[in-house]
Amino acid sequence: MNILLWGAFYIIATLFLLYFFIREKQVIQWIRMKEDETLKKVSLEKSDKNFMAGNVLTIVALVVTAVFFVIVDKSKDPNIWIKVWGIYGVFGLNIVVYVLRKQHEWIFLLNLIMLFLGKLMFNILDSNFYIYLIINVVISLILIYLFRDLSVEKITEQSILKEAVQGNKELEKIVTESKIKNEDVSETFKKVFPNDNLSVEERIAKEKRKRSTFGKALTRIDNALLAVVLVAVIQMFYIGNYVIPTGSMEPTILVKDRVFTNMVKYHFSDPKVGQIIAFKEPMTDKVMYTKRIVGEPGTTLQIAKGKMTTNEFEIANVDSDPKYPTTANSRKEFNEEMKKYDEAMDKFNSEKVKAVGGAIMINDKKSEVLERLTPQKFYLPEGLLMNNKIYIPKKGDKVRLDKVVVIDKVFGQTTDGTLIGQVDWESYYDGKGFKNITGKEFLELIKTDKNFKDIIGNDDEFTADPRNTLTNKYYTFTLKVEGRNEMVMPIMDFKYNDELFKKLLNGETITLDKNYYMAMGDNTSNSKDTRYFGLVAEPRIKGELLVRWWPLNRIGLL
Numbered sequence: 001m002n003i004l005l006w007g008a009f010y011i012i013a014t015l016f017l018l019y020f021f022i023r024e025k026q027v028i029q030w031i032r033m034k035e036d037e038t039l040k041k042v043s044l045e046k047s048d049k050n051f052m053a054g055n056v057l058t059i060v061a062l063v064v065t066a067v068f069f070v071i072v073d074k075s076k077d078p079n080i081w082i083k084v085w086g087i088y089g090v091f092g093l094n095i096v097v098y099v100l101r102k103q104h105e106w107i108f109l110l111n112l113i114m115l116f117l118g119k120l121m122f123n124i125l126d127s128n129f130y131i132y133l134i135i136n137v138v139i140s141l142i143l144i145y146l147f148r149d150l151s152v153e154k155i156t157e158q159s160i161l162k163e164a165v166q167g168n169k170e171l172e173k174i175v176t177e178s179k180i181k182n183e184d185v186s187e188t189f190k191k192v193f194p195n196d197n198l199s200v201e202e203r204i205a206k207e208k209r210k211r212s213t214f215g216k217a218l219t220r221i222d223n224a225l226l227a228v229v230l231v232a233v234i235q236m237f238y239i240g241n242y243v244i245p246t247g248s249m250e251p252t253i254l255v256k257d258r259v260f261t262n263m264v265k266y267h268f269s270d271p272k273v274g275q276i277i278a279f280k281e282p283m284t285d286k287v288m289y290t291k292r293i294v295g296e297p298g299t300t301l302q303i304a305k306g307k308m309t310t311n312e313f314e315i316a317n318v319d320s321d322p323k324y325p326t327t328a329n330s331r332k333e334f335n336e337e338m339k340k341y342d343e344a345m346d347k348f349n350s351e352k353v354k355a356v357g358g359a360i361m362i363n364d365k366k367s368e369v370l371e372r373l374t375p376q377k378f379y380l381p382e383g384l385l386m387n388n389k390i391y392i393p394k395k396g397d398k399v400r401l402d403k404v405v406v407i408d409k410v411f412g413q414t415t416d417g418t419l420i421g422q423v424d425w426e427s428y429y430d431g432k433g434f435k436n437i438t439g440k441e442f443l444e445l446i447k448t449d450k451n452f453k454d455i456i457g458n459d460d461e462f463t464a465d466p467r468n469t470l471t472n473k474y475y476t477f478t479l480k481v482e483g484r485n486e487m488v489m490p491i492m493d494f495k496y497n498d499e500l501f502k503k504l505l506n507g508e509t510i511t512l513d514k515n516y517y518m519a520m521g522d523n524t525s526n527s528k529d530t531r532y533f534g535l536v537a538e539p540r541i542k543g544e545l546l547v548r549w550w551p552l553n554r555i556g557l558l
Contacts, residue, residue: 305358383531421464439505490534
């Protein structure tokens with residue numbers, strides 16, 4: 001049924017796009033006609049009462065801007081450097097336009113576009129920023145109406161004709177011949193505007209409406225909204241455009257690479273092992289991740305080998321473990337030290353993968369697909385997965401809670417005094433620093449049965465508090481499928497439904513209505529993937545990475 005619905009959607013959407021691109025001129029003319037119909041219904045002359053209300057609202061908007069500038073997270077993103085530019089750019093333009101008290105459509109357009117692109121292009125995740133954008137979209141529309149005024153331009157028959165024929169040799173010839181013949185201006189207008197049934201006076205009135213501040217704003221907004229709709233439809237349903245923020249897929253895909261993603265494929269076929277996918281991660285349900293599928297529903301998976309734990313390897317190689325630079329006296333010196341650190345870390349991680357990593361075993365056999373496709377053949381047995389043999393559940397399987405895993409956090413302060421709490425995975429690998437408890441014990445410990453989404457799988461370093469039971473540990477869980485003995489990785493989607501998650505904690509069984517997948521980064525020593533947060537539900541998978549288009553010297557299929 002879903003295939004039929006998506007098929008119908010793509011037929012309709014494709015016809016719509018084709019019609020627009022083929023009949024673009026006619027579509028634009030229709031939009032302009034509707035704009036003029038709207039302008040006829042509105043008094044476009046300046047009103048002192050409206051002007052005063054606009055000034056008051058401007059002061060309110062500036063106060064709101066000041067408040068949100070303080071509370072919005074403006075911290076730098078080491079991977080997406082333009083994040084800060086995006087935030088400051090929005091605040092800066094808003095202030096300038098509010099102070100000038102004209103052309104408020106630019107506030108509307110910028111803030112609306114950032115609502116769509118803030119996460120995608122700038123990796124801005126602070127909800128306060130998006131609340132601010134929505135407020136500005138509303139305020140700007142009100143100010144466009146309140147500050148409306150007629151154009152200061154003098155509009156005459158000759159000015160209209162001059163603008164209409166500019167750059168058009170054929171129309172220039174018509175006007176010149178009309179002047180030579182001393183034809184009435186109404187006859188000239190009929191020749192220049194053959195499709196309009198307007199008198200000269202009506203044409204002048206239309207131009208005055210169009211060139212009023214409200215008319216100009218309406219045209220700019222319509223043009224921008226049309227572009228945003230077209231880009232959004234293409235981006236969401238046809239070809240997604242993403243920038244890679246981290247090095248989890250190196251060397252296949254590097255940081256800051258730009259890729260196109262096939263957003264059609266998975267509406268009509270199932271994801272397969274070896275494919276690189278774009279999906280919405282289940283930890284916070286906010287960020288798009290890029291990983292490679294390593295396990296399909298209904299199969300078992302295991303990382304082979306396991307001669308020692310990752311913690312044991314690092315303890316044994318403590319002298320060669322690279323140290324993060326903290327004593328640089330300048331940005332240049334820091335960048336040079338970071339380059340050396342990154343090179344040393346790459347070498348260290350390469351040795352770790354060789355010593356501790358193992359091949360992916362699917363249904364007890366080495367995966368030939370992954371052996372052929374992945375640049376590195378071994379994966380590190382990290383996270384909850386380690387060397388455990390797991391079962392990847394499919395639609396229709398019945399799952400129940402196996403245990404809640406409570407892992408210690410290590411607390412410390414950054415150089416500016418900010419308290420952070422990191423999950424102590426190293427102790428977990430060494431069999432220390434964690435405990436397994438039942439669902440009922442977990443409920444007794446946290447003393448709440450609400451907002452599990454903020455408790456389970458919360459590894460936010462900056463919200464951790466050693467005095468708060470809800471954040472001073474890392475809480476996750478494992479499952480069991482009815483009739484099977486293998487471990488089942490967490491399904492974080494459950495935590496977004498408090499009633500459903502309480503059923504799990506109370507020992508009830510849940511029948512799955514989706515298929516699930518395992519996805520890992522090719523750079524297994526530096527990838528936060530399903531070894532840590534668990535399974536990826538099929539609806540979360542948005543598309544398959546198709547081609548790298550930037551940088552130009554590495555354009556190619558993925």
